[in-house]
Amino acid sequence: MGLRYCCRRIAMKKAASTLVLQFLLLGFASAADLLQNPDFETPPPGVPANSTGPFLLWQNDTLPGWSFSGEVYYLTASGDGQRRAVQLGQDGTINQTFAASADYADYLVTFAIASSGGANCSSNGSVVISAPDSRGVFPVGEKQRAVYGQFLGSWGDREAIDLVIGSETTESDVNATCWPVVDSIVLKSITSLVKANDNELVNGGFEFGPDFLADSNEGVLLQPAQSPVQSPLREWSILGTVKYIDSKHFFIPQGNAAVEFVSGNSSGIQTAAQLTKDSSYTLEFMLGDGNDSCVGDLEVRAQAGSVLQNYTIQSKGMGSAQKFSFKFKADSDTGTTPISFVSYVSSQTKDGTLCGPVVDDVVLRASLGLKLAIQWRFLLSLLLFVAPVMN
Template sequence: MKMASALVLQFLLLGFASAAGVLQNPDFETPPPGSPANSTAPFLLGENNTLPGWSFGGQVYYLTESGGGHAVQLGQDGRINQTFAASATDSADYLLTFAVASPGGANCLSNGSVVISAPDSQGVFPAGQRAVYGQFLGSWGDGEAIDLVIASETTESDANATCWPIVDSILLKSIASLVKANDNELVNGGFEFGPDFLADSAGGVLLQAAQSPVQSPLRQWSILGTVKYIDAKHFFVPQGNAAVEIVSGNSSGIQTAAQLTKDSSYTLEFMLGDGNDSCIGDFEVRAQAGSVLQNYTIQSKGTGSAQKFSFKFKADSDTGTTPISFVSYTSSQTKDGVFCGPVVDDVVVRTSLGLKLAIQWSLPSLLLLVAYVMNNERWI
């Protein structure tokens, strides 16, 4: 169950992304002084204890798992927090990845939650069966001191509740300077910029609904419903290191916007497939670019495959902002009961300007060009 942290420095073509190694003891592997060795019984922290790297309040338990890993359980009014320093230079976006579980598993879905908060954001995440989530924390720079707070929330008043959430494997990542690639009108069309992946997690990272692309952990994309952020290490990813799997159905998906020239023609290209996670069935996806909508159905055998699609559209918005979206209406599950669905990747919007210029070379124009060249060759 224990996840090892993966704090890796990456320089990517479209900008700079790094795992921000500014959190102390993010995986709780450094135990509180005085905690019993080789014991799997929860150890209640009190006023005479410290949790290295973290402050705490309320009921907080330190857990040693049977495999040797460690975590914290947030009981009644339980809270842990840590202050870290933002980038000393330009502002950067900070994304959090963390694992949440409950001793009661699925029986505790409605009893306990984890609240993650920072100066610019707050998210509530259910504590049932073990899951990994991603969250946008905020954008900061100039060395600003940021207080990260992780707290329990429950609908029950019983101090002895058995469904208090367990938190583990916290990764903090910063992303700055996102720009468009030369051949794509979209930013982050390949989904390479999102929350970090846990090194040993085969379940991907769940991303909850985010109406604004500014507040979304999948940078530059709004999230409708729930999607899963997947990596090439544990899933089939059509292109690059990351992709999006639409897992919740019921009009869930992703959406962004491109600044395009009105009345100009463009082509939307993208790939649809399955993540090699035994998700079998017919997946229906609606792709939209501006006012043009196209429905696509792919047959998945769950073994990892993808198809490339494209269609042309014209930018018709008076504001210059053209919406681009992918929505799934299919809800599927693997044989193990895990929600799954179609994978979207490598989304590209290309201008058709080059084609227009080529068409403008009419036959008379070409004849004049040939005559000019032949006439000037006599003087060489």
């Protein structure tokens, strides 16, 4: 009987682990094929084969996969390795309608924007990306292209979604060379997420966020998002600007993705957990640098409920991380405990690129006594459900 009970427990544990894994894998649903011509590599039929400059699209022209209005230019590849792209001039917009999947899911978009005018266009032009449930404005930098991620909305049942990308400027200069350039647009869908084993937080490893561009090595910038529901970093709100980085181009403490705090003043992330009041918990996380030449003291303030702790690592900018943890007692009357990580120091690499501490593998664990009590409550409820069935 003891052996049979032991084997049954092992089988149930393996089955539960498999079920959790299956639920987690659901979150990786891809939407890579939802857009037509997302990188604009298929040119309009009217573009001359030997064209090297901006080609203004007229009313009778077509941009494969896209509709357009206003001043829209098609940029062809040049000898310096530039990709084909679209430049949005005055009142220039492009849009494409895609069908949501049958299952309800969250949709995220990753895209690259740049200015073709260099330093003379440092303050002219932004890109506006909108869908039925969202609108985001993204500034165009003067040094190089920037990659951004945005939450678009949540849809299902094959609903038709119109993705609109346009230009916006507050200046009177309508010089077309200063208007923003857009390329490499990628959609991603993520279904409902669940907690991993022994972690009270969802997406504590930051594996669920916008896609990374195949032709980019600079990560994905995420702008402030007050609500975790409308954040491209699923289940986490964003304070300031952070960079979503991948293991292919950066040092990642655990898994395939992590978060780097790059805007300095109050840059960070925040979530919340439903905890049992007056019970003890432990918050664990990895703190490091992304192997991006970010040298110096990198500091974050970790907060769980009313408990604040500051943590600092001395970085050589070559990729390293340390694990930290602290205990706290849930003291919220509402049962909702905020969890946050914030950096207040601005850092830069030698070439002037903003950088900062990397946070990853955030795990919130209940105390052993609380875990046993929860397990007993679960087993008791399971027995009360199974007993009538067995009889």
